[in-house]
Amino acid sequence: MYEKYMIVPERAKKNEKGFEIGARLPYYRGVSLSMVEEIEVSLDGETLPQSDVVITVHGNSYNLEQRENELDDRWEMGEVATLSVAKESDLKAGEHTIGLKINLRIGYMPFPSIRVAEKTVVIG
Amino acid sequence: MYEKYMIVPERAKKNEKGFEIGARLPYYRGVSLSMVEEIEVSLDGETLPQSDVVITVHGNSYNLEQRENELDDRWEMGEVATLSVAKESDLKAGEHTIGLKINLRIGYMPFPSIRVAEKTVVIG
Amino acid sequence: MSSNIKRAVSLYSYQEEYFLRKMSLEECIAAAAATGATGIEIVGEQSVLGCPKTPSEAFIEQWFGWMDKYKVTPVAHDMFLDYNKKKGHYWTDEEAVESFKKDIRFARSLGFKIIRVIVNTTPQIIEKVLPFAEENDIKLGIEVHAPWNINSAWMERHWEVMERTGTKHFGFIPDMGGFTRRLPRVQIERMIRNGADPEIAKYVCEQHEKGVMAEYTIYEVSKMSNRRIDMVVAEMSRHNTFVNPLSLVPHMDKIIHIHGKCLEMLEDYTEYSIPYKEVINVLKKYGYNGYIATEYEGNRHIQDVYEVDSVEQVRRHQEMLKNYINS
Amino acid sequence: MSSNIKRAVSLYSYQEEYFLRKMSLEECIAAAAATGATGIEIVGEQSVLGCPKTPSEAFIEQWFGWMDKYKVTPVAHDMFLDYNKKKGHYWTDEEAVESFKKDIRFARSLGFKIIRVIVNTTPQIIEKVLPFAEENDIKLGIEVHAPWNINSAWMERHWEVMERTGTKHFGFIPDMGGFTRRLPRVQIERMIRNGADPEIAKYVCEQHEKGVMAEYTIYEVSKMSNRRIDMVVAEMSRHNTFVNPLSLVPHMDKIIHIHGKCLEMLEDYTEYSIPYKEVINVLKKYGYNGYIATEYEGNRHIQDVYEVDSVEQVRRHQEMLKNYINS
Ligand SMILES: [Mn+2]
Ligand SMILES: [Mn+2]
Numbered sequence: 001m002y003e004k005y006m007i008v009p010e011r012a013k014k015n016e017k018g019f020e021i022g023a024r025l026p027y028y029r030g031v032s033l034s035m036v037e038e039i040e041v042s043l044d045g046e047t048l049p050q051s052d053v054v055i056t057v058h059g060n061s062y063n064l065e066q067r068e069n070e071l072d073d074r075w076e077m078g079e080v081a082t083l084s085v086a087k088e089s090d091l092k093a094g095e096h097t098i099g100l101k102i103n104l105r106i107g108y109m110p111f112p113s114i115r116v117a118e119k120t121v122v123i124g
Numbered sequence: 125m126y127e128k129y130m131i132v133p134e135r136a137k138k139n140e141k142g143f144e145i146g147a148r149l150p151y152y153r154g155v156s157l158s159m160v161e162e163i164e165v166s167l168d169g170e171t172l173p174q175s176d177v178v179i180t181v182h183g184n185s186y187n188l189e190q191r192e193n194e195l196d197d198r199w200e201m202g203e204v205a206t207l208s209v210a211k212e213s214d215l216k217a218g219e220h221t222i223g224l225k226i227n228l229r230i231g232y233m234p235f236p237s238i239r240v241a242e243k244t245v246v247i248g
Numbered sequence: 249m250s251s252n253i254k255r256a257v258s259l260y261s262y263q264e265e266y267f268l269r270k271m272s273l274e275e276c277i278a279a280a281a282a283t284g285a286t287g288i289e290i291v292g293e294q295s296v297l298g299c300p301k302t303p304s305e306a307f308i309e310q311w312f313g314w315m316d317k318y319k320v321t322p323v324a325h326d327m328f329l330d331y332n333k334k335k336g337h338y339w340t341d342e343e344a345v346e347s348f349k350k351d352i353r354f355a356r357s358l359g360f361k362i363i364r365v366i367v368n369t370t371p372q373i374i375e376k377v378l379p380f381a382e383e384n385d386i387k388l389g390i391e392v393h394a395p396w397n398i399n400s401a402w403m404e405r406h407w408e409v410m411e412r413t414g415t416k417h418f419g420f421i422p423d424m425g426g427f428t429r430r431l432p433r434v435q436i437e438r439m440i441r442n443g444a445d446p447e448i449a450k451y452v453c454e455q456h457e458k459g460v461m462a463e464y465t466i467y468e469v470s471k472m473s474n475r476r477i478d479m480v481v482a483e484m485s486r487h488n489t490f491v492n493p494l495s496l497v498p499h500m501d502k503i504i505h506i507h508g509k510c511l512e513m514l515e516d517y518t519e520y521s522i523p524y525k526e527v528i529n530v531l532k533k534y535g536y537n538g539y540i541a542t543e544y545e546g547n548r549h550i551q552d553v554y555e556v557d558s559v560e561q562v563r564r565h566q567e568m569l570k571n572y573i574n575s
Numbered sequence: 576m577s578s579n580i581k582r583a584v585s586l587y588s589y590q591e592e593y594f595l596r597k598m599s600l601e602e603c604i605a606a607a608a609a610t611g612a613t614g615i616e617i618v619g620e621q622s623v624l625g626c627p628k629t630p631s632e633a634f635i636e637q638w639f640g641w642m643d644k645y646k647v648t649p650v651a652h653d654m655f656l657d658y659n660k661k662k663g664h665y666w667t668d669e670e671a672v673e674s675f676k677k678d679i680r681f682a683r684s685l686g687f688k689i690i691r692v693i694v695n696t697t698p699q700i701i702e703k704v705l706p707f708a709e710e711n712d713i714k715l716g717i718e719v720h721a722p723w724n725i726n727s728a729w730m731e732r733h734w735e736v737m738e739r740t741g742t743k744h745f746g747f748i749p750d751m752g753g754f755t756r757r758l759p760r761v762q763i764e765r766m767i768r769n770g771a772d773p774e775i776a777k778y779v780c781e782q783h784e785k786g787v788m789a790e791y792t793i794y795e796v797s798k799m800s801n802r803r804i805d806m807v808v809a810e811m812s813r814h815n816t817f818v819n820p821l822s823l824v825p826h827m828d829k830i831i832h833i834h835g836k837c838l839e840m841l842e843d844y845t846e847y848s849i850p851y852k853e854v855i856n857v858l859k860k861y862g863y864n865g866y867i868a869t870e871y872e873g874n875r876h877i878q879d880v881y882e883v884d885s886v887e888q889v890r891r892h893q894e895m896l897k898n899y900i901n902s
C-alpha cells in the first residue's frame with residue numbers, strides 16, 4: 001500500500017549532518033509517531049543505523065528515542081516528512097539508490113505492518 | 125483414533141513365511157481394501173517392506189497389488205484381520221516389538237489419515 | 249415453551265463398545281431405545297457388513313424385527329463418497345452418482361427416510377442424484393460440520409441448488425459440534441498427554457472462549473513454541489468453531505435433521521463444550537420439528553487411558569435433550 | 576420492491592487522490608455529493624488533522640458549511656483503538672475507554688451519529704464506554720469485516736452485550752467485503768505482477784468461486800509450490816470470505832450502518848467480486864433502512880501501474896446502489 005509514494009525524490013538533498021529525503025507514511029490514515037516502529041534507510045545498498053535517522057513532521061523534529069515516546073504529535077496521512085540521516089563520510093553528489101523500510105505497529109493487525117520501497121534519487 | 129487397539133497381540137505367531145499379527149482398522153467405519161494406502165509393519169525397530177505384507181479379512185487374502193485393486197471386499201469396522209509378513213531369517217521365539225502404521229485414503233480428508241501403534245508381543 | 253422436536257440416537261455413539269465387540273448391533277439398538285429416544289441413525293458402513301450393498305433379506309427382516317421389538321424408527325443413514333477409492337483415479341460425477349444411488353437403495357431397504365451426505369459431496373453431484381432420491385422418497389441432507397457453518401460459502405452453493413430446484417428432498421443437517429464455545433476438555437487433555445504444553449493449551453482455550461479468531465491464536469502460539477503438537481492445539485480453535493446459534497434461523501425450513509454431537513457429558517447433564525440450551529431454544533423458537541440424534545464422539549480422546557462408557561454418555565445426552573425440549 | 580435504504584460515501588474512497596493532494600477535503604465532499612449520495616463518512620484520522628482531538632471551532636464551522644453547501648449529512652466516523660500506541664505497553668481497559676471517549680467527542684463535534692468501531696475492540700471495552708455513547712447519542716457499530724462474519728464467535732460476544740444491555744446505541748456494521756464470491760481480480764493481478772504463479776492464482780480463484788473451504792485450497796497449493804507469494808495468493812481465499820447473504824437476516828434490527836466495499840467497479844455497474852444485487856435484495860426484503868456507504872479500496876492494488884480514478888469508481892458504485900435499491 002502506497003509503496004510507490006513512500007520516497008519523495010524531489011526532497012532529497014545533502015545537509016550538514018549527512019543527507020535527507022522526503023517520505024510519506026505508507027498507510028491510509030495518520031498515526032502518532034510512537035506507532036512508527038521502524039524507519040530503516042539504506043544508501044546504495046548499505047543499511048544505515050536507525051538511531052541515525054531524525055524525522056521532521058510539520059516543523060517538529062524527533063530522533064529515535066523521542067519518536068518512540070511521542071504519543072501526541074502525528075505523521076499525518078499523505079504528509080511529506082523529512083528523514084534526515086547522519087552520514088559522516090563525504091557523500092558524492094549525484095545519483096544514489098535509496099531504500100526505505102517502514103514498520104508500523106497497528107493495534108488491529110496481529111502482524112507487523114512492514115512496507116519497503118526503493119528509488120534512485122539525485123542527492124545534490 | 126483406535127491406536128490402542130490396532131495391534132492384536134493375542135493373534136501374533138510364527139507361520140511358514142515368517143510371522144503374523146492380528147490388526148484392527150483404526151477407523152470408525154469399514155473401508156474397501158483399496159482405500160488402505162499403506163500397511164507398514166516393523167519388527168524390533170526394522171521397517172519391513174510393504175510388499176511383504178499379506179492381509180487376510182474374513183478368510184480372503186490379498187497381497188499389496190491385490191489389495192490396491194480390491195474395490196469390493198472390505199476390512200470391516202472392528203474386524204481383526206491377519207497381517208502375514210514374509211521374513212526369511214529365522215525369527216527367535218519370544219518377545220518382540222511390533223510397530224504398525226496404517227495410512228487410509230479417505231475422500232473427505234484432504235490429508236492422509238495415518239495412525240501408528242507399537243506393542244510388545246510374544247511371537248511363539 | 250414445549251416443542252415437537254424428536255429424539256434419536258446414532259449408533260455411531262456406541263462405536264467403542266461395538267468396535268471391541270462388547271456390544272452387538274442389537275444391543276446398540278436396545279441401549280438407544282432404553283434412553284427414551286424413538287429414532288435410530290446409523291453409519292451404514294459401521295453397523296452393517298458389506299454396506300452400501302443392499303443387505304440380505306434375512307438381515308432386513310431381522311432389522312425391522314428389532315425396530316418393532318424396541319419400538320424405534322429408522323431415521324437416518326450416514327453416507328460417504330469415497331471418490332478416490334481406486335488409487336490414482338478420481339471418480340467422475342457419474343461414478344459418484346452410481347455410488348450415491350447404492351446408498352439410497354441401502355437406506356430405503358432399511359426404512360431410513362434421510363441420508364446424511366458427507367460434506368465433500370459437490371452440489372453438482374447432489375443435483376444429479378436428486379431425481380433418484382425423489383423417486384425413492386429419501387431426503388438428502390448435507391452435513392454442516394465444523395469448521396463449516398450453515399452460511400459458509402460451500403453451504404451457500406448447496407443452498408443455491410435447494411432454492412433453484414425447489415425440491416423437498418435436499419436440505420441441511422447441522423452438527424452441533426459447530427457450536428463449540430469451549431474447546432473440548434477431553435481432547436485438550438489427550439493432547440497434553442501426547443506432549444502438548446499445558447500453559448499453551450490453557451491460553452488457546454481462553455482465547456477460544458473469548459471468541460478470538462483462530463488465526464490470531466495460531467499466530468501467537470507460533471511465537472511461543474516451535475513444536476508441532478502445540479500448533480495442533482492452536483489449530484483446534486480453527487477446527488472446532490463456534491457461531492451464533494441464530495445463524496440457523498434463515499434456514500430453519502431447510503434443516504431436515506440434526507446431529508447432536510457430544511464429547512463430554514457431565515454429571516449435571518450439560519455438555520462441556522456446547523451450549524445446548526441456547527441452541528435448542530433457537531430451534532424451538534423458530535419451529536424446528538425434526539430429530540436431534542445423539543452422536544457421542546468422546547471415546548477417541550479418552551480411550552488411551554480411560555474406560556469408555558458410551559451408554560452412560562448417550563443416556564445423559566438424551567436426558568439433557570429431553571429437559572431442554574420440554575422445558 | 577422499493578426501499579428506504581440511503582446512500583453515503585466514505586471519503587476513504589478518495590484516499591489515493593487525497594494522499595497525493597490531488598483532491599482537498601472539500602473536493603472529496605463535493606465529489607461524494609455529486610454522485611447523489613446524501614451521507615458522508617470519514618476515517619477521522621485520515622481526513623481531519625489531529626484527530627481524535629476535537630477539531631478547532633474554525634474547522635467545525637467550515638465542516639458544517641460544506642455540509643450545507645453540498646447538501647449532505649455527516650453519517651459515520653471510523654475509529655481505531657491503538658492499544659499498543661506506546662511501545663511495550665498495552666492499554667488497560669480504562670486507557671482504551673479514554674481513547675474511545677475522544678472519538679465520541681470528535682464524532683459529536685462534527686455531527687456524526689455513528690462510530691464504526693474497529694474490530695479488535697473487545698466487548699468489555701464497548702460495554703464500559705456505552706453509557707458515554709448513550710449520553711452523547713452516538714451509536715457504536717462493530718465493523719463486521721472479512722474474514723469475520725456477523726455470526727462469528729467474536730461477533731457473538733458483541734451480540735451478547737447488545738442483547739444483555741438492550742441498548743439502542745450498539746450494533747453491527749457489516750462490510751460488504753464479507754461477501755466476496757470471486758477473489759478480487761485487481762488484487763490477483765497485482766500478486767502476479769509481484770511474482771505469483773498465474774496458474775496457481777487461477778486455481779485459487781476457481782476453488783474460491785466454487786465455495787471450497789480455504790484450508791483445502793491452501794493445503795493443495797502448499798503441494799504445488801514452496802514460494803511464499805503463492806501461499807499468499809492461496810491465503811487470499813481465507814481472508815476474502817463469502818457467506819450466504821441470508822446470514823444477516825437474524826440481525827437485521829441490529830445493523831446500524833453498512834460499508835459498501837468495492838475494489839473494482841466495472842463499466843456495466845457491477846462489482847467484480849461482490850454480488851451486490853443478492854445482498855441488497857436481502858437487505859430490502861428484511862427492511863434495512865440505514866445507509867450503505869461506498870468504500871472504494873481498489874487503489875492500493877493498482878496504484879503501482881495504473882492511474883487511479885476513485886471519483887469514477889465511486890460514481891459507478893453509487894449508480895449501482897441506486898439501481899438495486901430502487902428496482
Ligand atoms: Mn455428525
Ligand atoms: Mn469497511
